[in-house]
Amino acid sequence: MKVSYYPGCSLEGSAKEYGESLKAVSRVLGIELQELAGWSCCGASSAHVTNDALASELAMKNLVIANKEGRDMLVPCAACYLRLKSAEKELNSGKPAPIHIKHAADFIWDECGEKAITAKLIKSLEKLNPVCYYGCLVTRPPKITGSREPEDPKSMDNILKSLNAKVKTWSYKTDCCGGSLMLTHPELAKKLIGRLFGMAVEAGADCIVVSCPMCHSNLDTRQKELKQLNGNGYNLPIYYFTELMGLAFGNKSAAKWVNKHLTDAMTLLKRKELL
């Protein structure tokens, strides 16, 4: 199936491995990603904080292109996703939407499903014990995202379970990591990620799986500083769900992707004989 693809700015830089692994996984599953021609920034969190009209128009510009293309659109970044969904709501105001905009994990689970995913399984993830962390903007606010279970999303859990991972249940799936405060209030962001790490360990997880570039950046790059802050060192690899999918599908680039992380993500996979 052919879909429009809105990568978002961070997939060109800090979340490059998310983009690369998403493309690899999509190829295997028969999803043809057609990058939206001439896409520009959705405005992210800075626009809606600063100027309502700016926030609306920056996202709308991309939605208009997508509507013209006429294909459903896959969006890997949670922030882009919410901005585009908000624009969609504004533009269609109650009328049926000409295209569906879906976040990457929901798209893969809803459109491909368990059978298609398990059919491609080469390397079982049974030795991995992840918790899935969705963050804020994939599901909230449900009036905009249309999420049926905004406090307990399941797409990533389902995907990883299909690949035999021993996914742990925890109650922090959608608790904020403070990603938007990463540069302006790093001390607050660290407090929030500290809570998440503590809970993940308590749930028996050996890694955290995410589907948002900001969550990844926040959880992955700040772990070292957290140790300096309160001595509570964590060494939890933070994987994009697409990286683990690629690994399970036997993609040889998996090591290259996870080696881009700042918190060591290789050792665990080697110990579990996955690399």
Next chain:
Amino acid sequence: MILSIQNDNSGETKREEIIKSSGVKISSCFQCQKCSNGCPLAFTMDILPHQLVHSIQLGFVDQILNSDTIWVCASCETCTTRCPNDIDIAHLMDTLRQMSVKRGIKESQKQVQVFHTAFLNSIKRFGRVHEASMAVEFAYRNGGLQGVREQLNLGLEMIRKGKIKLVPHRLIGNKAVKKIFREANKGDPT
């Protein structure tokens, strides 16, 4: 929270202004406190979300516009999601931040606006955010050369890991993005 009792008609005018520009129905709030109980940043707020809504109802707007609350809110949308009366508190925060900027923000929270300015400048310049130059611009505007130096180690490590796109993408047809900025700033200079 300490509220000084000096409510006059100006409070009422400001309340109406907030209701009008946010489109949020503030009068629906019955103080159930779900917003504050679920807020992940409540521990660092000087005015809790339910208090903030109540204050606006009463017309105590100045304290709100001068609070830390509106600048430490992470826009996580938990309050909006859980409000039983459908009050979009996260959007209300946006409206309050915009009003606060027009009046001059509290010194202790200025870095937030510096960040948003750097971020939006990057969009205006390239059509897409170029993370590396945006982060440097923020660090420099916020903390001068020392600010840049503090971010240096993380930046270098990210370059080493190939997580930094060094040359920004220049969007062909970026005129459209620049036009959006011009139009939006007409009504509301930022």
